[in-house]
Amino acid sequence: MASSxxxxxxxxxxxxxxxxxxxxxxxxxxxxxxxxxxxKASPAFTLPQLHSPDKTLGHxxxxxxxxxxxxxxxxxxxxxxxxxxxxxxxxxxxxxIYGLNYKDDANDAKRWLIQYGGxxxxxxxxxxxxxxxxxxxxxxxxxxxxxxxxxxxxxKHIGPLDFHVWSKNIAPIVKQLQAE
Amino acid sequence: xxxxxxTIIFVLSFWTVIVQAGxxxxxxxxxxxxxxxxxxxxxxRCLVCQNQTLADSNAGLAMDLRKELYKQVLSDASxxxxxxxxxxxxxxxxxxxxxxxxxxxxxxxxxxxxVAIALIILLRVIxxxxxxxxxxxxxxxxxxxxxxxxxxxx
Numbered sequence: 001m002a003s004s005x006x007x008x009x010x011x012x013x014x015x016x017x018x019x020x021x022x023x024x025x026x027x028x029x030x031x032x033x034x035x036x037x038x039x040k041a042s043p044a045f046t047l048p049q050l051h052s053p054d055k056t057l058g059h060x061x062x063x064x065x066x067x068x069x070x071x072x073x074x075x076x077x078x079x080x081x082x083x084x085x086x087x088x089x090x091x092x093x094x095x096x097i098y099g100l101n102y103k104d105d106a107n108d109a110k111r112w113l114i115q116y117g118g119x120x121x122x123x124x125x126x127x128x129x130x131x132x133x134x135x136x137x138x139x140x141x142x143x144x145x146x147x148x149x150x151x152x153x154x155x156k157h158i159g160p161l162d163f164h165v166w167s168k169n170i171a172p173i174v175k176q177l178q179a180e
Numbered sequence: 181x182x183x184x185x186x187t188i189i190f191v192l193s194f195w196t197v198i199v200q201a202g203x204x205x206x207x208x209x210x211x212x213x214x215x216x217x218x219x220x221x222x223x224x225r226c227l228v229c230q231n232q233t234l235a236d237s238n239a240g241l242a243m244d245l246r247k248e249l250y251k252q253v254l255s256d257a258s259x260x261x262x263x264x265x266x267x268x269x270x271x272x273x274x275x276x277x278x279x280x281x282x283x284x285x286x287x288x289x290x291x292x293x294x295v296a297i298a299l300i301i302l303l304r305v306i307x308x309x310x311x312x313x314x315x316x317x318x319x320x321x322x323x324x325x326x327x328x329x330x331x332x333x334x
Contacts, residue, residue, distance in 0.1 A: 033227060036271045103240065130244050137269040139227035139241055
C-alpha cells in the first residue's frame with residue numbers, strides 16, 4: 001500500500017506544514033490592524049486649524065485633489081522620526097499634506113514643528129480631545145491616510161513614513177489616484 | 181505592632197483592586213447601565229495594548245474609548261449599536277469574540293476540523309489493530325511448539 005511507504009515521511013510533512021504556517025505568522029505585524037475605513041468616505045469632521053484657530057479644516061477640504069492626511073502629535077516619538085521625510089516630501093510638490101494634530105497642546109505642537117524642521121502641512125486640524133481621531137480609527141500615532149479626489153480613503157499607513165515606505169507602498173497609489 | 185503589620189499587608193494585597201477602582205471614575209444612576217458598561221468594556225479590545233480589554237488598559241486611547249462607551253451607554257445605545265460603532269472604526273479586531281464570516285471560518289471551525297481528523301485517525305488505528313488476523317501456524321511450527329512445551333514439562 002502506498003500509505004505505508006509514505007508513513008515514515010508523515011512527521012516531516014507535519015513539520016513542513018507547521019514551519020510554513022509559523023513562518024508566515026512571523027512575517028505578519030500584529031500592530032498593523034487592517035482599517036475598515038479603506039474605500040470609504042472620509043469620516044466627517046470640522047476642527048479649528050492649529051495655526052489659525054478662527055479657521056477650520058474639515059473632510060470637505062479633501063475633495064478635488066489627491067492628498068495625504070497625517071496624524072501627528074508633539075508627544076509622539078515616532079512622529080519625530082518621520083517628520084524630516086514629510087518636510088522633504090512637501091518640497092517636491094507632489095500632493096498637499098494635511099495634518100491631524102492629535103491630543104496635543106497647541107503651543108507644544110507649534111513649537112515642535114519649528115524645532116523639528118518646519119511645517120509640511122497645508123493646515124493641521126487641532127483634535128484636542130482625540131474625538132475625531134476615534135472616528136478615523138486612530139490607535140497608534142503616526143498614521144497616514146491617502147485620500148482620493150472624491151474625498152475617499154484609499155490607503156492607510158500605520159507607523160512612521162520614510163522614503164522606503166513612500167516609494168514602495170504609497171507613491172504608486174498616489175500616482176494611480178492622480179490619474180483617475 | 182502586630183495589628184499594624186497586618187493592616188499594611190491587608191492594604192497592600194488589595195492595592196491593585198484599589199488602584200483599579202480609581203480607573204472606574206464613571207458614575208451611573210442605573211445599576212443595569214453600569215453592568216452593561218462593565219460587560220462591554222470587557223468585550224472590547226484596547227488596540228494599543230492588544231492583549232488587554234478596554235476595562236484593563238491604562239492607555240490613553242482606552243481611556244477615550246471608555247469615555248465614549250460611557251456616553252453611549254448613558255444615551256441608551258444598544259449593545260449592537262455600540263459594537264457597530266467600534267467595529268466601523270477599528271475593525272473586527274476590537275471584538276474579543278470575532279463574528280462568524282467567510283474570513284473567520286477557519287478560526288471558528290478549524291479546531292473542530294482538527295478534532296474530526298484526529299477521530300478519523302484514531303478509528304482507523306483501532307480498526308486496523310482489531311483486524312489483525314490470528315497468524316496460522318505451519319506444521320513445522322506446530323511441531324516446534326509441541327517440542328518446546330514438552331521440554332518445559334521436565
